[in-house]
Amino acid sequence: MTKAPHQPVQGNEIPGLIYEINEIFTPSSPVGIADLFAGRTKQITQLISAIAEPGRHAILYGERGVGKTSIAHVIKFWIPSKNRQLLFHRKPCDPSDNFSSIWKKIFRDIHFEIGHGDDLKTYSVDEIYKGDISPYDVVRELKNFKPNDVPVFVIDEFNEVTDAETSILMANTIKALSDEAVNATIIIVGVADNVTQLFEDHASIDRCCEEVPMPRMSTTELGQIIDTRLKQLGMTIDADGRMKIIVLSRGLPMYVHSLGKLSATRAIYQSKKHISEEYVDKSIEEMLSSSQQSLRTKYEKSVYSNQPGNLFREVLLACALTKSDDNGFFVPAAVREPLSKIMGKDIQIAQYQNHLNSFSGDDRGKILFRSGAERQYRFRFKDPAMQPYVLMKGISDGFISNNLNTILSFPQQPDLFSNAK
Ligand SMILES: Nc1ncnc2c1ncn2[C@@H]1O[C@H](COP(=O)(O)OP(=O)(O)OP(=O)(O)O)[C@@H](O)[C@H]1O
Numbered sequence: 075m076t077k078a079p080h081q082p083v084q085g086n087e088i089p090g091l092i093y094e095i096n097e098i099f100t101p102s103s104p105v106g107i108a109d110l111f112a113g114r115t116k117q118i119t120q121l122i123s124a125i126a127e128p129g130r131h132a133i134l135y136g137e138r139g140v141g142k143t144s145i146a147h148v149i150k151f152w153i154p155s156k157n158r159q160l161l162f163h164r165k166p167c168d169p170s171d172n173f174s175s176i177w178k179k180i181f182r183d184i185h186f187e188i189g190h191g192d193d194l195k196t197y198s199v200d201e202i203y204k205g206d207i208s209p210y211d212v213v214r215e216l217k218n219f220k221p222n223d224v225p226v227f228v229i230d231e232f233n234e235v236t237d238a239e240t241s242i243l244m245a246n247t248i249k250a251l252s253d254e255a256v257n258a259t260i261i262i263v264g265v266a267d268n269v270t271q272l273f274e275d276h277a278s279i280d281r282c283c284e285e286v287p288m289p290r291m292s293t294t295e296l297g298q299i300i301d302t303r304l305k306q307l308g309m310t311i312d313a314d315g316r317m318k319i320i321v322l323s324r325g326l327p328m329y330v331h332s333l334g335k336l337s338a339t340r341a342i343y344q345s346k347k348h349i350s351e352e353y354v355d356k357s358i359e360e361m362l363s364s365s366q367q368s369l370r371t372k373y374e375k376s377v378y379s380n381q382p383g384n385l386f387r388e389v390l391l392a393c394a395l396t397k398s399d400d401n402g403f404f405v406p407a408a409v410r411e412p413l414s415k416i417m418g419k420d421i422q423i424a425q426y427q428n429h430l431n432s433f434s435g436d437d438r439g440k441i442l443f444r445s446g447a448e449r450q451y452r453f454r455f456k457d458p459a460m461q462p463y464v465l466m467k468g469i470s471d472g473f474i475s476n477n478l479n480t481i482l483s484f485p486q487q488p489d490l491f492s493n494a495k
């Protein structure tokens with residue numbers, strides 16, 4: 075039986091609990107267990123509908139690290155298994171891939187048998203194809219599944235493919251599979267703001283493809299990540315500490331996993347099953363010092379200046395606090411309010427417009443990506459993971475108070491918390 079959270083943890087329980095914490099908080103890997111997968115009801119429903127409907131396929135896209143691979147992994151748990159056999163294959167792409175190499179990887183996993191009795195031999199489909207594979211070959215092979223098979227092919231990291239022909243051939247394949255009502259489903263997954271970025275010429279497959287955008291996670295969903303895991307560990311957390319983890323993560327689940335794991339570990343080493351806000355604060359410090367070297371180097375390069383009184387750190391922090399759209403973009407005017415709060419005085423756009431432009435230039439490592447025409451520029455963090463880092467660094471460097479109320483008073487928060495329970 076699990077002990078109540080207020081009872082001290084015995085020394086001999088510590089190793090087991092640490093093991094469990096590391097098993098269920100997974101900042102470096104996708105979630106593979108349905109029970110530990112939080113939220114995403116809308117996206118799951120869209121994907122399940124595409125799998126169930128013959129001739130329908132899906133394109134799943136969103137920012138880096140929002141949980142695309144995780145949903146692709148757990149989707150199999152939602153497919154009813156009665157009288158059906160799910161055949162699930164997921165293949166990640168890399169820059170050296172093209173249409174043939176992607177399908178060769180998949181064909182390697184599909185087997186067929188020839189012969190009888192002792193002469194029965196198993197082959198993989200890729201052994202048949204010595205040369206290039208065409209859309210026609212794919213359709214022919216995918217037609218061979220039994221009526222009660224549910225074959226699902228997830229082609230992940232499709233944005234990594236550089237070969238221009240691949241997306242045209244993939245679109246042709248999807249169209250042909252759909253026209254012939256083949257009962258296999260293709261799910262294309264990739265980092266993109268919209269479908270066009272993944273499939274330049276996607277018009278031909280618009281009608282047979284479910285478009286599934288993956289936004290950043292809502293407050294409720296991020297809270298679920300913490301709650302289900304702590305419940306499993308028999309642990310609890312201060313309401314403010316929990317909210318701090320959620321707010322600092324900026325909708326990116328990886329940070330909830332990292333801060334949750336560090337905070338829970340810290341509590342267990344103190345023989346506590348309750349995580350106080352103080353443990354969360356210490357974990358933020360720990361996370362900053364152990365953060366990937368690449369994040370630290372990029373941050374320092376972007377804010378470096380030998381001019382005393384320069385505002386690079388403050389402006390970048392204001393950008394991390396600024397209200398952004400679903401794809402992480404913000405307009406320069408939106409930076410004004412958080413920057414004025416950080417500076418404790420009213421700041422005009424003209425005082426920081428050049429900073430924003432310079433953040434998107436080579437000298438400052440292009441920490442921000444700039445889009446749109448002059449006078450209508452929009453910006454966003456090139457690497458979404460940088461945004462929580464900048465925010466935590468701002469707190470740690472004393473630019474904003476660590477107090478939850480201060481963080482919550484910044485302009486993004488009313489929206490971020492619009493669906494909070
Ligand atoms: N629904 C979820 N519930 C709990 N944790 C999640 C969920 N979705 C993602 N995560 C966690 O978030 C992190 C990123 O997930 P994942 O690798 O699936 O994202 P991704 O969008 O595929 O990333 P990339 O763009 O780098 O391929 C991982 O730590 C994963 O465990």
Ligand SMILES: [Mg+2]
Nearest residue numbers: 142143144230
């Ligand atoms: Mg992924």
